[in-house]
Amino acid sequence: xEPDKKNPGVKIMEVKNMDKSFGGVHAVDTFSFDVYEGExxxxxxxNGCGKSTTVNLMTGVYNHDSGEIIYYGADGSKHILDKxxxxxxxxxxxxxxxxxxxxxxxxxxxxxxYTVAMLYNKSLKExxxxxxxxxxxxxxxxxxxxxxTKLPIEKRKWMDMARALAAKPRILMLDxxxxxxxxxxxxxxxxxxxxxxxxxITILFIEHVMSAVVNLCQRVIVMLEGRHLTEGAPADVxxxxxxxxxxxxxxxxx
Numbered sequence: 001x002e003p004d005k006k007n008p009g010v011k012i013m014e015v016k017n018m019d020k021s022f023g024g025v026h027a028v029d030t031f032s033f034d035v036y037e038g039e040x041x042x043x044x045x046x047n048g049c050g051k052s053t054t055v056n057l058m059t060g061v062y063n064h065d066s067g068e069i070i071y072y073g074a075d076g077s078k079h080i081l082d083k084x085x086x087x088x089x090x091x092x093x094x095x096x097x098x099x100x101x102x103x104x105x106x107x108x109x110x111x112x113x114y115t116v117a118m119l120y121n122k123s124l125k126e127x128x129x130x131x132x133x134x135x136x137x138x139x140x141x142x143x144x145x146x147x148x149t150k151l152p153i154e155k156r157k158w159m160d161m162a163r164a165l166a167a168k169p170r171i172l173m174l175d176x177x178x179x180x181x182x183x184x185x186x187x188x189x190x191x192x193x194x195x196x197x198x199x200x201i202t203i204l205f206i207e208h209v210m211s212a213v214v215n216l217c218q219r220v221i222v223m224l225e226g227r228h229l230t231e232g233a234p235a236d237v238x239x240x241x242x243x244x245x246x247x248x249x250x251x252x253x254x
Contacts, residue, residue, distance in 0.1 A: 009036035011072055012171055012202050013058070018067035020050075020057055027053045029226035030067070035171065040193070040203040042213045042234065045223035046247050051206045052099065054223070055173045058204075059096045060086040074170060091120070093170035097177055101156040103148035103163075110135065110144040112159055116166035134162050138192060154185040158192060171202040178209045190216055210248070214238065222247065 013035040020028040028050045035041055043051050056062045058069060060081070069081040071092060081089065104112050113134055117127035135144050138158055143151065148159060157177050164172055174193065178186050190212055197203050207213055213220060214234040222229040222237060224246050230237060237243055 009038060011035065012037045013072070014068070014070040015054075015058070016068040016070070018054070018057060018069065019065045020053060020062060021065060027226055028057065028064070031223070031226060031228055032067075033221050033228060033231065035202060035204060037170075037202055038197075038200055039219060040197050040205055040217050042217035042220035043204060043206045043223065044208070044210075044213060044220060044247070045229070049223040050226040051223055052175055053226075055096055055175055055204070055206060059094055059173065060084055060089045090167050090169075093168065094173075095164040095167045095169035095171070096173035097157070097160040097164055097175055099176045099179060101153075101160045103156060103159055105149050106147070108145050108147055109140050109151070109159060109162075112148050113162050113166050116163045120166060120168050130166060134165050137165075137195070138162050153180050154189060157181075157189065161192065161196065165196065169201055171204065172196065173204040173206070175206045176208065177205075178207055178212055186212055210238065 011034050015031060015033050017030045017032055018028055019030055031050065031054065043054065045051055053062065057064045058081070063083050071079045071081055071094065073079060073092065079092065104115060107115065110131060114127060114131040117130045118124065121127040121130060135141055138161070140158070140162065143155065148156065151159065161174070161177070177193070178189055181189060186209060193203060193205070193216060205213065205217055217234050219231065220234045220237045221231040222243050229246065230240055230243060238248065
């Protein structure tokens with residue numbers, strides 16, 4: 001796949017003809033795409049089209065049946081991701097959040113982040129320093145001692161991002177991080193995503209809120225029934241008849 005001319009750059013990941021079935025269900029069907037370092041790439045499509053399965057394959061939750069996932073390290077090294085477990089991929093710089101936040105429910109905000117930071121730093125002192133920096137970065141200073149279960153849904157989603165940041169990712173996959181949020185919370189969350197991206201972290205953004213996708217992403221890939229339907233700049237993709245017909249509906253306005 002040739003790089004998008006509007007977003008040339010260094011590839012950080014390549015997905016080539018990725019295939020995954022569950023019993024008789026072909027969830028991902030010869031799906032191919034590239035991810036470029038530093039971009040915010042949108043992945044959209046109808047419910048059940050394979051978006052979350054794709055993220056699960058890229059992060060090692062599932063193993064793909066066939067095809068190839070290639071990850072390029074910061075030093076230019078090439079890694080074929082086959083059956084490497086999720087923790088090893090995380091140490092390589094591949095992180096993700098989930099549609100439903102998964103905090104350590106009996107821990108405070110600080111301890112949720114610190115627990116992850118301890119795994120990715122050489123000392124407890126460094127882990128604490130990183131945790132404090134992330135808390136300040138995401139505006140959690142006033143709630144660092146709050147139990148995670150007491151946080152509103154928006155802040156629980158932010159805490160998922162914070163724990164992912166504690167793993168020092170080069171690419172962060174956000175799986176419907178705006179689901180269930182109010183319009184004002186969506187705007188605040190988009191600013192958080194932009195701030196994370198401004199640190200040089202590549203974002204794969206899986207979302208159904210099309211206004212957010214158009215405003216945030218430089219490039220969008222559309223999936224349909226496990227396959228690559230089309231891709232391009234968000235405003236251009238949303239105008240394509242096949243996207244309107246398959247996903248957005250005839251009443252959609254860009």
